[in-house]
Amino acid sequence: MSREGSETRRRILDAAWELLEAPEGGEVRMSDIARAAGVSRQAVYLHFPTRAELLVAVTRHVDAVKGVDARLAASRAAGSGEARLDAFVAAWGGYIPEIHGVARALIALGRTDAAARAAWEGRLAAIREGCHAAVAALARDGRLAPGQSVEEATDLLSAILSVHNWEHLTRVCGWSQELYLRRIGALARQAMLAPPPG
Amino acid sequence: MSREGSETRRRILDAAWELLEAPEGGEVRMSDIARAAGVSRQAVYLHFPTRAELLVAVTRHVDAVKGVDARLAASRAAGSGEARLDAFVAAWGGYIPEIHGVARALIALGRTDAAARAAWEGRLAAIREGCHAAVAALARDGRLAPGQSVEEATDLLSAILSVHNWEHLTRVCGWSQELYLRRIGALARQAMLAPPPG
DNA sequence: CCGCTTATTTGACACCGTGTAAATTGTCAC
DNA sequence: GTGACAATTTACACGGTGTCAAATAAGCGG
Incomplete structure (x- = not known):
């Protein structure tokens, strides 16, 4: 899962966040997130083993940023x-x-x-x-x-x-x-x- | 879609209803409904072209029965x-x-x-x-x-x-x-x- | 420059659930 | 019987998730 503070990891989190928070964020696929982050789909799985763990990480990320x-x-x-x-x-x-x-x-x-x-x-x-x-x-x-x-x-x-x-x-x-x-x-x-x- | 009052159709609706209303009714697949109704998966599609139309029909069915x-x-x-x-x-x-x-x-x-x-x-x-x-x-x-x-x-x-x-x-x-x-x-x-x- | 490590890419594939299609069997009405 | 219809079986296409292995970069110590 690479190291915690990875640049790519942060880019994926931010991209997922932006997509989910978008007006029509109803159907966000792993491939959508990868594309938005400028990274391959497999790179996403490299940092987050499942979609669920990615979403959980995004909520933690958002909580941290928003305080x-x-x-x-x-x-x-x-x-x-x-x-x-x-x-x-x-x-x-x-x-x-x-x-x-x-x-x-x-x-x-x-x-x-x-x-x-x-x-x-x-x-x-x-x-x-x-x-x-x-x-x-x-x-x-x-x-x-x-x-x-x-x-x-x-x-x-x-x-x-x-x-x-x-x-x-x-x-x-x-x-x-x-x-x-x-x-x-x-x-x-x-x-x-x-x-x-x- | 067969005729409205078909026996099989009613059995499918009742089976779907029962499964959905069951305590752990979180993940009801078309095949689950078919099996519960004692009918092949394709028979379900014969009466209801899509899962959505089946669910809509179930709600109407329930409304009618419950008044x-x-x-x-x-x-x-x-x-x-x-x-x-x-x-x-x-x-x-x-x-x-x-x-x-x-x-x-x-x-x-x-x-x-x-x-x-x-x-x-x-x-x-x-x-x-x-x-x-x-x-x-x-x-x-x-x-x-x-x-x-x-x-x-x-x-x-x-x-x-x-x-x-x-x-x-x-x-x-x-x-x-x-x-x-x-x-x-x-x-x-x-x-x-x-x-x-x- | 080489060799080692780590991150990423590429392409392929398995799995599951939805939905489609075709050929087949059974069952009635006439 | 013949025709119409209901249902079955089998097969397959599609999309999305998750896995795997091999190829490619990029960094760094020697």
């Missing part, structure tokens, strides 16, 4: 649970459009490939953990909407913030990113937040 | 917009688990096949129309939550009621169908319903 960790961690700095909720929704909701193409491909491949499925589930777990942190902070503040456990609220919030919902609202319904953030932020507050005491 | 139209239309009988909303959420939310496997396959195929995509979009349009009817009734009653147009509310409700959210909450998070209906019903009310006047 997801730092952006999502920022929501942890907020003081109140309410502020945490808003910050996390804004951070993740704002991140989705930047990784949508790659995420889409990974989800699709996950239906048949175990490695891709595991990679996407890891992603989901990270999101869920962010949701959990916000919900737990709300509960600590006594501001979690009644009638639901912390677990249930976490599940529901992670569903609200799913990539599929973003895709449906912005792609199918034609919402702008700004409208999406506003309405989903409001929905999350309605579902999670109890009215202020007193 | 989806009647069940969704029942929500129209409700008097108030509020009752309409509850009835529609219960009707569609209760229908999802019965068609989940077929819907899943149709969505997946739609990523590459135009016919399958069109069929699923038709389905989406029907759901959206049900959402629109409920939201319009709410607006007529002056009970639509402020700060959103009828169109936006319809979009949001159709997103909340998406198959993906059902799949995430019940399959990934392990919610029971009963819990799903209760929490999603509550979420829909929070998002759509203004507090009663006076």
Whole structure:
């Protein structure tokens, strides 16, 4: 698999990324990626044994370049649970459009490939953990909407913030990113937040 | 394509249905369907020229057997917009688990096949129309939550009621169908319903 | 310049799933 | 029987993934 920091390897990752994130990135073949990277198809297999491992590497590459960790961690700095909720929704909701193409491909491949499925589930777990942190902070503040456990609220919030919902609202319904953030932020507050005491 | 009411045709449809709705119905091939129907692979192609047309026929078959139209239309009988909303959420939310496997396959195929995509979009349009009817009734009653147009509310409700959210909450998070209906019903009310006047 | 190593290319091929085609058997109606 | 039809068997074309082996560059120490 050659060494980690190979120039060709990086070119392949960037080419795959660009193709997947392109407007019509529905059917990206290994040969497409090779051609876009200016490399032979076999060179791709030289660096990534399977299509699944390539896609997983692309998501890691994108995360590293975009700095997801730092952006999502920022929501942890907020003081109140309410502020945490808003910050996390804004951070993740704002991140989705930047990784949508790659995420889409990974989800699709996950239906048949175990490695891709595991990679996407890891992603989901990270999101869920962010949701959990916000919900737990709300509960600590006594501001979690009644009638639901912390677990249930976490599940529901992670569903609200799913990539599929973003895709449906912005792609199918034609919402702008700004409208999406506003309405989903409001929905999350309605579902999670109890009215202020007193 | 043989005549409509052929016995073999029905057997193929039932076999495909059963396979798609099975717990591990992720990878259903034409040969699987043929074997399950007790028929040669070519006999399947004799009745359904492509995999996409077979899947589309299966969804129609399921709809006919389950009587989806009647069940969704029942929500129209409700008097108030509020009752309409509850009835529609219960009707569609209760229908999802019965068609989940077929819907899943149709969505997946739609990523590459135009016919399958069109069929699923038709389905989406029907759901959206049900959402629109409920939201319009709410607006007529002056009970639509402020700060959103009828169109936006319809979009949001159709997103909340998406198959993906059902799949995430019940399959990934392990919610029971009963819990799903209760929490999603509550979420829909929070998002759509203004507090009663006076 | 030689020989060694490593990255890449080229071309061929196996596998699998979809879809097509042709020849064959069985079964009814008339 | 003859004709029409349903279904079977066998074979093959195509596209996409993944494998393999041999040929070609490019780097570097001697």
